[in-house]
Amino acid sequence: MSGAIRSPGTWFEDFRRGQRMRHARGMTVDAVTGSFLARSVVNTAQVHWNDRADRDEALGSGFVVFGLITASTVLGLASQDATEHVVAELGYDDFRFLTPVYQGDTLYALTEVLAVHAATDRSDAGVVEFAHWGLNQDDTLVFKGRRTVLIARRLPA
Template identity: 35%
Template sequence: MPGLYFEQFHEGQHFRHELSRTVSEADNTMFSLMSMNPQPLHIDAHFAEGTEWGQRLFNSMFTFAIMVGLTVQDTTLGTTLGNLGFQEASFPAPVFHGDTLRAETHVLSVRESRSKPDRGLVEFEHHCYKQDGTLVAKCRRMALMRKRPEEVA
């Protein structure tokens, strides 16, 4: 698996993830309707023209999901046992149809599990930027990570 084990993380580590994703009108409409969010700011072009943005906003919950998803390949693919929580999510700038998103991750802390010797906790801070470098989302995430398996002789 390309994901890293607990022992491979250290405080202060930084990842600039290579994957990026251009978001579309279809993405926005599909996600908004699938998540039961009828907010016209996301799905009604005529309504959105009358707002300060003048166009539909890309759904922030999908932005959040893409931000975290972009980080998985380099950090947790196949090595995480689960997310324990997300904190301090914020969306300082809007995302619109056609924007391309990329992510960066900082490791804030690492500690071994107090109850399970085969795992540890890694606290990440994820940042999501659009193509012009504008920060559009960020959050802190606590992940429960596998330790490297013992070698079998």
């Protein structure tokens, strides 16, 4: 089983523009992930952790997961295949939360390589831009965003 979830290569030279990945792992968002982390980052929106809070009927009856937990989970699920040899995070852009994620939902990640280019200031790494998407257990798109990273080369140029 572990061989099925290992990526063949995550060095700078291994990435190609247009390359797509469906990441093998999924993660169910439990109460610790959902409520505790929302409180830990001082997100005071009651829909994350208060059983007695008034809820908008459109949101349903479960606890809504804080959006940055959703984003972090999707990025984390993508990390083994996309960013295992990251030297630095350069930026995050265009995060969109498309439908609520609830405690108990399971998230999965997809990635596409948008750009690959040499770093201007170092020979031991290059810049890769990724698009990431998060899906729930029903294959509903819940998140999308872009991430730019500096990834180590297998061998310095």
